[in-house]
Amino acid sequence: MSAGKILVVDDDPQIRRVMRTALIGHKYEVIESRNGGDALASVSGEMPDLVLLDMNMPGIGGLETCQLLRNGSDVPVIILSVRNTEKDKVAALDAGADDYITKPFGMEELLARIRAALRRAPSSPEGGPHALTTPDFQIDFDLRRISVRGKDTRLTPKEFDLLRYLVSQAGKPVPHRELLQAVWGPDYGDEPEYLRVFVNQLRKKIELNPSKPKYILTEPWVGYRFVAAGEDGEPRP
Amino acid sequence: MNTDFNRRAFRLIAAPAIVALIVVFYFRFVKVNNTTVSLTLLLAILAISTGWGLLEATIASLAAVLGFNYYFLPPVGTLTVQDPQNWVALGAFLITAVTASQLSARARRRTLEAVERRREIEGLYALSQSLLLSGSARSASQDLVSRVVKILGVSTAAFYTKSSDETFRWGPEDPQISDERLRVELEETLLDAQGSFAIIPVRLGGQALGNLGLAGPLPSLAVLNAVAYLVAIGIERARALEEASHTEAARQSEVLKSALLDALAHDFKTPLTSIKAAATSLLGGDRSAEDRELMTIINEETDRLNRLVAEVLEMVRIEAGKLHLEKRPHHVAEIVDSALADLQPAMRERPVEVRLQSDLPEAEVDFDFVQQVLKQLLDNALKYTPPGSPVIISARAGEGRIVISVADRGSGIDEQEQARIFDKFFRAREHRFRVPGTGMGLAIAKGIVEAHGGKIWVTSEPGQGSVFSFSLPVYHREHGQMVS
Numbered sequence: 083m084s085a086g087k088i089l090v091v092d093d094d095p096q097i098r099r100v101m102r103t104a105l106i107g108h109k110y111e112v113i114e115s116r117n118g119g120d121a122l123a124s125v126s127g128e129m130p131d132l133v134l135l136d137m138n139m140p141g142i143g144g145l146e147t148c149q150l151l152r153n154g155s156d157v158p159v160i161i162l163s164v165r166n167t168e169k170d171k172v173a174a175l176d177a178g179a180d181d182y183i184t185k186p187f188g189m190e191e192l193l194a195r196i197r198a199a200l201r202r203a204p205s206s207p208e209g210g211p212h213a214l215t216t217p218d219f220q221i222d223f224d225l226r227r228i229s230v231r232g233k234d235t236r237l238t239p240k241e242f243d244l245l246r247y248l249v250s251q252a253g254k255p256v257p258h259r260e261l262l263q264a265v266w267g268p269d270y271g272d273e274p275e276y277l278r279v280f281v282n283q284l285r286k287k288i289e290l291n292p293s294k295p296k297y298i299l300t301e302p303w304v305g306y307r308f309v310a311a312g313e314d315g316e317p318r319p
Numbered sequence: 320m321n322t323d324f325n326r327r328a329f330r331l332i333a334a335p336a337i338v339a340l341i342v343v344f345y346f347r348f349v350k351v352n353n354t355t356v357s358l359t360l361l362l363a364i365l366a367i368s369t370g371w372g373l374l375e376a377t378i379a380s381l382a383a384v385l386g387f388n389y390y391f392l393p394p395v396g397t398l399t400v401q402d403p404q405n406w407v408a409l410g411a412f413l414i415t416a417v418t419a420s421q422l423s424a425r426a427r428r429r430t431l432e433a434v435e436r437r438r439e440i441e442g443l444y445a446l447s448q449s450l451l452l453s454g455s456a457r458s459a460s461q462d463l464v465s466r467v468v469k470i471l472g473v474s475t476a477a478f479y480t481k482s483s484d485e486t487f488r489w490g491p492e493d494p495q496i497s498d499e500r501l502r503v504e505l506e507e508t509l510l511d512a513q514g515s516f517a518i519i520p521v522r523l524g525g526q527a528l529g530n531l532g533l534a535g536p537l538p539s540l541a542v543l544n545a546v547a548y549l550v551a552i553g554i555e556r557a558r559a560l561e562e563a564s565h566t567e568a569a570r571q572s573e574v575l576k577s578a579l580l581d582a583l584a585h586d587f588k589t590p591l592t593s594i595k596a597a598a599t600s601l602l603g604g605d606r607s608a609e610d611r612e613l614m615t616i617i618n619e620e621t622d623r624l625n626r627l628v629a630e631v632l633e634m635v636r637i638e639a640g641k642l643h644l645e646k647r648p649h650h651v652a653e654i655v656d657s658a659l660a661d662l663q664p665a666m667r668e669r670p671v672e673v674r675l676q677s678d679l680p681e682a683e684v685d686f687d688f689v690q691q692v693l694k695q696l697l698d699n700a701l702k703y704t705p706p707g708s709p710v711i712i713s714a715r716a717g718e719g720r721i722v723i724s725v726a727d728r729g730s731g732i733d734e735q736e737q738a739r740i741f742d743k744f745f746r747a748r749e750h751r752f753r754v755p756g757t758g759m760g761l762a763i764a765k766g767i768v769e770a771h772g773g774k775i776w777v778t779s780e781p782g783q784g785s786v787f788s789f790s791l792p793v794y795h796r797e798h799g800q801m802v803s
Contacts (some may be wrong), residue, residue, distance in 0.1 A: 096593040104600035138585050164588040168687060170646060185588050186595035186625055188618070190603055272660075 084111040086200050089130035091121040091138045091147070092162070095261050101134065104189050109132065110196075118142030118150075125155055132199055134192075137163035137174065145177045152178035156238055158199035162187075168234050176281035180240045191269075198267030211249050216297065216310055221249070230288050237287065240265060240289040244280050245288075248298060248308035256308075281306060332395065334375040335382035342386035353391050360387060364412055368420035376416035381491070384409040402561065417610030426484055440544045442470045443549060450553030459557035462548060464489035467533065471546065475534025477501055478550065482558075496532030508543060519543050523551040576639055578630060587628040596619045628718050630759045634743065644688060644770055648681040648794035651714045651721060655677045657686075658693040665701055666710075674713040682721045682769055683794035692764040692775075695786045696725040703747075703765060704784075708798070720773070724788040731781040740777060741765040759777030 088110050090101045095116075102112045113128055117139055125133065126240055133151070137144035158181075159172040166184040172184045180199050183192060206285040214221045228235050237245065247264045248256060253318040259271040266276070281300075285292040293303055296312040341363055345356050360383040368376030387408055388398055449466045450459065460480055467476040468489045475490030479501035486498050495516040505528055507522040516534040518525060520523075538546075598617040606614070608705055636642055652675055659666055659673075683691070693712075702711045704727045711726040732740060732747065738744045744758040768775040768789045779785035 094589050094593070098594070098599070100593045100596045107600065109362075109583075162592075164584050186592040186621060188599040189596050190599060193595070193603075227550060269326075274720075275515065 086131040087113065088196070088197075089113050089115060089121060089124050089133045091133060091139070091144075092136040093117060094136075096211065105196075107144055111169065117143070118147035121147055125157060129144065130157060132196060133157055133159045135159055135161050135178040135179070136198075137161050137165070137170075145173060148177040148179050149176070152238070156236075158239065160192075160195055160199055166255040171207075171273075172212055172275050172279055175276060176283075178236070194267070194269045196270065196303070199264075201267060204252060211246070214222045214310065217312060218290060218297070221245070223249075228288070231290075232302055235287050237284070239279055240261055241284050241287070242279075245298075245308075248306060249310070252308045252310050254307065255304045258303040261305055279308065322516050328486070330371045330375050331378060334379040335369065337363055337367065338379050338382040338386060341382075342390055346390045346690050351356075356391050357387060361411065361415055364416050365419050369423040372424065373417060373420035376420045377413070380409070380416045380499050382413035383412050386717055399457050424712045439538055442472075442538075443545055444540065446546065447472045447549050450549060451556070458653060459554055460485070460487045462488070462632075463553065466552075466695060467531070467546065469481050470541070471533070471538055472536060473533045473538075475533070476500050477532040478523075479529045479532070481552070490535075493534040495534050499530050499681045503530075508540065508547075510540060510543075516528055517543055519547040520593045521551045521554070523555050528554055543696070547696075567622045573641075577641055580636060580639070584628070587632075587741070588625065590630070591625050595625075627757060632756055633763050634759050634766070637763060637770070642687040642688070642766065642770045646685055646771070648679055648683055648796075649686050649770055651675060651679055651723060654682075654686065654690050654693060655712055655714070655722050655723075656686075658697060661694060662688070662697055662701070666697070668706060669701065670707075670709040672709060674711065677716045679714055679721065681794040682791040688767045689771070689791065692767050692789060693723065695760045695764045697787075698727070699778060699787070700725055700727040703727075719793050720790040721793055722788050722790045726784060726786040728784040730778065731780040731783055737779055741775065 085108065087302050090105070090112060091114075092098050092101070093116055098114050098116075102114065105112045106225060113124055113130060115124050116319060118258075119142055121133065121135065122142075124130065127171055130230055135148060141145075142150070144161055144163070149160065151157070151159065160181045160183060161177075161179040162183055162185055163170060163174065164185045168195045171182045177291070181195050183195055205235055212223055214223070219235075221228045226237075226242055227311070228242075228245075240318045243265045248262060258274045258277055261277060262270040264275055270276075281298055285295050285298055289295045289297060295307055301307050338360060341359055345351055345359070352525050364376055364379050366382060369380045385398065389396065392399070396715040403504065411495075446466055449470075450463060460478055464478050464487045467473065467478075473490070475488070475493040476499075477488045477493075477496050479485055479486045479498070484564075493516065495511070496518065500518060505518060507520065509518040511517060513538050514530065517537055518530050518532045521529050527707040528551055531550055533543070537543065595618060598621060600610065602618060603615045636749050655673055655675070659671065696712065704710075710727045712724070713722045713726070715722060716722075736745075736747050740747070741761050741764075742755055743762040745762075746756060746758045765775050768791070772792055773790040775786050775787070778786055
């Protein structure tokens with residue numbers, strides 16, 4: 083049985099070749115696309131479990147492909163790029179990617195990230211919340227549904243997992259490292275920019291005024307804190 | 320000339336002839352009273368003075384007085400000047416002649432002036448149009464003088480432009496508008512008393528652009544000043560256009576440079592990605608110790624090549640001025656902590672001391688780049704000093720700067736090498752073949768620090784150790800700005 087179907091999108095044939103060989107060796111099913119346009123067709127036609135997306139491609143680039151793909155799909159996306167500045171990582175995550183890996187990378191690292199991206203926290207972790215109702219939104223964690231001010235809202239799996247972890251620790255400040263490891267996996271912890279991007283996206287989706295959040299508060303130098311009742315005013319200085 | 324003279328002579332004869340005709344007509348054919356005769360003569364004089372001018376009208380007036388006196392005033396057939404009627408008639412005729420001829424001359428002059436003005440305005444308009452159509456400032460200056468000659472009807476035009484210290488000329492050489500004269504900066508238009516030449520300062524917004532010299536039949540001063548103003552606008556416009564296209568060309572070349580650097584990075588790193596992915600994939604499987612060793616070499620050398628490519632590209636970026644800094648306020652402690660964390664486990668083997676001034680302000684820096692500088696200095700301390708020797712990181716503020724230092728207790732650097740240690744590809748003699756490196760690390764560190772407006776330097780005493788220091792700008796909090 084396959085460990086999952088992975089779509090490899092890269093314009094370089096050698097990279098596709100090595101990826102296919104290595105991933106098949108690890109029991110993944112592999113499909114390939116040479117460009118963004120093909121990738122979009124493959125995602126809707128073949129329903130992969132994960133997409134490895136090259137950032138720098140002729141035609142529709144990686145970022146644009148990721149944005150287009152996010153219009154109709156929650157499939158986990160890992161961006162592969164030769165650039166390693168924080169700005170590039172943030173741009174990729176903002177475009178809807180779940181993770182980002184810099185070329186060249188070791189195969190072990192890529193496999194670890196693939197496992198992390200495919201891993202779904204069980205829908206109701208033990209002792210975790212099943213549902214939550216606040217003045218602004220209702221969440222059903224079992225059905226993975228959220229409705230914000232009466233409107234059904236789509237969260238990506240990572241956004242959903244992040245929110246659920248924060249809710250399960252409601253009232254307590256959750257450190258960056260703990261949050262990263264709970265949502266992305268044990269190999270993570272030094273990527274505070276991931277949290278910045280995903281928390282911003284969550285705030286945009288659930289907060290009435292994302293620049294003055296009431297539910298997901300920033301704890302400077304520490305991490306984030308969820309307040310179920312909604313806190314009035316600004317986050318603590 | 321000849322026809323003008325003939326026409327004048329004809330008029331001088333025709334004027335008294337008309338008077339004679341009227342006198343003969345009334346004397347011989349139609350008998351009327353004297354009042355009618357005098358009124359008719361008056362009308363004729365009026366007509367002559369309006370149409371032909373004062374001289375013709377005066378001759379006609381004299382002829383009319385003589386004829387009127389001789390043929391109509393009693394005693395008829397004699398010239399009697401005692402009669403006061405004579406004086407009244409003569410006065411009436413002369414006053415009419417003078418007044419009417421002056422009025423009509425004034426009207427004619429006005430018409431001529433209006434025609435002249437129209438011609439001048441048409442000339443200025445043509446000049447402004449042609450100036451707006453010319454291309455570069457240089458070709459505009461060249462066009463300009465030929466157009467001024469053609470449109471204003473002067474014989475020679477010369478334009479001295481201050482910016483390039485050149486004179487552009489059109490028409491025959493004229494010593495009155497020599498280069499020396501044109502070079503003198505003028506407050507106002509220099510107009511020759513005879514009207515044979517003029518030098519007009521060309522300025523825009525109080526700034527002198529040069530002088531325009533004209534020789535030959537000159538237009539009015541107002542037109543000269545208008546021409547100078549038009550020339551200033553035309554030249555300035557051409558220069559602005561030229562500058563804009565230069566800026567655009569420079570910008571495009573910068574964009575191209577950036578794109579080229581990105582393409583280079585991509586093209587170098589893509590094959591490295593395949594090699595590393597393949598090598599590490601093989602390493603992950605079940606391998607013999609020998610295979611494992613060989614694959615580890617491939618993997619490590621791929622990393623080395625990758626670092627080299629990254630360093631070369633970074634050096635090129637710094638030298639091309641393409642380093643893109645994202646400056647934000649950061650605490651030095653944060654940068655130090657993250658650099659130390661990145662250099663584990665090698666750093667763990669060393670006694671590391673961090674001495675930061677207690678009330679250190681935030682630095683306004685690009686976190687990643689400054690961290691890279693600090694890591695480079697720490698890495699050097701690790702590489703070039705004996706194992707187990709201490710490393711001290713310190714930071715202090717002063718004069719709007721924060722100075723971060725990394726001190727070691729190594730063998731130190733001699734004075735000659737201190738001066739060159741931040742040069743590209745420089746490697747200290749002692750370490751050249753002993754410690755691996757490209758000689759680009761400190762040059763890159765210098766480029767990054769300088770891009771922040773800071774300085775990097777080293778103090779060292781052979782045998783005692785070295786202190787590498789760099790300065791960074793302090794962050795000045797704007798009023799009311801929140802730092803998240």
